[in-house]
Amino acid sequence: MGAAANRAVTLRDVARLAGVSVATASKALNGQPQVRAETRARVVKAAEQLSFSPNTLAQGLITQRSGTVGLLTSDLEGRFSIPILMGAEDAFGSDQTSVFLCDARGDTIREKHHLRALLSRRVDGLIVVGARPDTRPSLGELPVPVIYAYAPSDDPADLSLVTDNIGGGRLAVDHLIRCGRRRIAHITGDPGYGAAQDRARGALDRLAEEGLSLAGGEVWFGMWSEAWGRGATRMLLDRCPDVDAIFAGSDEIARGVLDVLHEERIDVPSQVAVIGFDNWHVLAANARPPLTTVDLNLEQLGRTAAQRLSAAMDGTPVSGVETLPVRLLTRESTAPLR
Amino acid sequence: MGAAANRAVTLRDVARLAGVSVATASKALNGQPQVRAETRARVVKAAEQLSFSPNTLAQGLITQRSGTVGLLTSDLEGRFSIPILMGAEDAFGSDQTSVFLCDARGDTIREKHHLRALLSRRVDGLIVVGARPDTRPSLGELPVPVIYAYAPSDDPADLSLVTDNIGGGRLAVDHLIRCGRRRIAHITGDPGYGAAQDRARGALDRLAEEGLSLAGGEVWFGMWSEAWGRGATRMLLDRCPDVDAIFAGSDEIARGVLDVLHEERIDVPSQVAVIGFDNWHVLAANARPPLTTVDLNLEQLGRTAAQRLSAAMDGTPVSGVETLPVRLLTRESTAPLR
DNA sequence: TACGTTTCTGAAAACCTTTTCGGTAGCCAC
DNA sequence: GTGGCTACCGAAAAGGTTTTCAGAAACGTA
Known part of the structure; x- marks a missing residue:
C-alpha cells in the first residue's frame, strides 16, 4: 500500500523551491498583503508542485488553536x-x-480517559452527547468551553442543548387532533426517563386544551421496546376498543403497536392512526405503513451546538438550557379520518 | 460554563514549581533513568498539583508522530x-x-476534503470504511499507511479487510441443515451487490454438499428492504408452500419474512426457521421471535484493522485482501425440527 | 546628489516538548 | 590533594509554522 514514508514536505522545501525565505512563503500562502503578486504566484506554484500541506500541529502550537473540537x-x-x-x-x-x-460507551472511566486524550490534544472545545435524554453529571471546570447536547448537564452554569420533548408530545397529539381523532391513547417507555414524562406531559396538555382526556384513561408507561408496544396495545384494545389514534413514545414502540393492529385486522390509518417518536429511519420508513413520527432534528442540534461552541470559543460565555424544536414528519400511518 | 480561559499549564510551569529545569521535568515525567528518585517525586507532585497534561501537538512535532489515526x-x-x-x-x-x-456521507468531494484535513493533521495512518461491501476506488499513494475495511480497495497493492460473506452464507445454511431443514429458500437484496452474490454463493455451495437445491428453485434477489422481504415471502409461499427454512440476506429482509409468516399463521421456528444477516441489533433482537442471524464481527474487524495499521506504521508493508470470519448468533427464530 | 517614502523581503523569536551533550558535585582510591 | 568515577542536572537544539521588526531596494522629490 505504499508506506511512502518520504518525509512530509515542509514550508522550508516550498520556500527553497520558490527561492524565497520561509517567512515570505508563509505570508504568500496565507494571503498576507505585504508580498508582491509575482512572488506570491511563484510560491503558490511551488507549493502545488510539492503538494504541500501545512502541518496543523505546528500551526496550532503557535496560534494556540488546534482547529479541532471533541465530540464525546x-x-x-x-x-x-x-x-x-x-x-x-x-x-x-x-x-x-x-x-x-x-x-x-457509557463507561465513566473510559470517558475520563477520552477526556484526557482530547484535552492533551488541545481541542478548542467539547461537545458532550449523552446516551439518553436525561441530565448527566457535569464535567466541571475545564480549560476549554463545553456544550452538552441531547442530555443536559446537571450544572446550570453549563450550556445544554436539548430537544423539545414537551413540544414533541404536543405536536404529535395536535397532529392527531387535526386528523379528526378524539380517542387518543399514549403508549410510551420507561417512566424513569425524563423524556417519557415530558412527551406525555406535552400530549396531556394539548389534549386538555381540547377538552379531551386520554383514551385508556392513563399513560401506558413500560419499556422502550417493540415487545412492550405489542403488549400494551393488546391491553389497550381490550380496555378501550374504540380508540382511534395511538401516540407511541418511540418508533420501536410504534412498531410493536402497528404489529398488533395488523394482527387484529385493524386498518392503519383509516381505523386507528399511529404516530411514533424519534424518526429512527430504518424502523420508521420500513414500517407497514410507513410511520408518521416526530423527528428530533438532531442535525440541527449538532449545528447549533457547533455555533454555540464557536461563540464560546470566541469568548462569549454561555450557560443555561436551550430547548430546540422538533418537527413532525408525516408518512402514511396517519391521515384525516374522513 | 466557565470558559476558564486560564492559559493551559505547560511543562515550564511544572518545572518552576518543582524547582528544576524543563529538561529534568520532562525526563522525570517520562520515566527516564537519569533523575534522582526524590527529584522525580517532586516533579510528579508538581504536575499533579497543576493537573498538567503534556501538549500532544508539541510532542508530535518532535517525535514525528501525532498519535492519531483517521477513520474515514x-x-x-x-x-x-x-x-x-x-x-x-x-x-x-x-x-x-x-x-x-x-x-x-458517500460524497467524493467531501471525502477529499476530509482526507486533506486528516493529512494536514498528520495522522499516523488511515482506516477507510466503505458504505457497502463492494470494492471502492483506492485513495492511491499517500504519505501514511492506509487500511480499507469492510469495502475493499480496487487496487491489489492496498490492504483490505473484508467480512467473509461466502462463509456467512455457508454458516447460515449449515445451521439450518443441522436443524434438520431440507427445503431451504434464500431471499436477499440487490443482485448488484457483491455481498448479495457471495452470500448466495456460500449458501448454494453448502446446499450442494448436502445434495440439496434451493427451495423455490432460485435465489430471490430484490432489494434490501422489509417490503421486499414481505413480497418475496408471499411469492415463495405461493410457489413452494412446503418450505421449512428461509435464509434472508439481511436482517431487514428477515423482518419482512417474519411478518408475512406471522400473518399466515405459520409458526417460527417450528414450521419454518428464519435466519437473518448482519445482526443489526435493533432489528434482530426485537423481532418476533428474536432473530437468529449472522454477526459480522465488526468490532473484530476494527481491532484487526488497528493491528494491521500499527504494523504498517512500524514499517511492515502490507497488501492484499484479508477475509475475516463471521459468526452465527442463535436466537429463537431457528431450532431443531423435532 | 541626498533624503524621505513606499514596497517588499528575511532574520529571529515564539509556541511546547524531547533529547543530546556538556557540566557540576560528590565520592572513592591513591 | 589529585584523578577518575558516577550520578544527577541544565543549556540548547530541534521540530514546522506564524509574526514582528528591521533592513534592503526602488522610487520620487528637493
Missing part, C-alpha cells in the same frame, strides 16, 4: 451521535475545524 | 463505522493513539 459520546449505536456529528461538521464547514469523535 | 467513513447511519471505531479504539487501547472519525 456515550451512545453505543451511533443513533444520536452520528447525526449530531454531521450537523456539527456542517456548521464548522470547511473553516478548518475538524471534529474528533470519541465513544465512551 | 461513508456510512450515514453509523451502522458499520461505530462498531469498527470501537474495535479500533480497543486495539489501540490506552497507548495514546486516538481515532479521528470523519463522515464523508
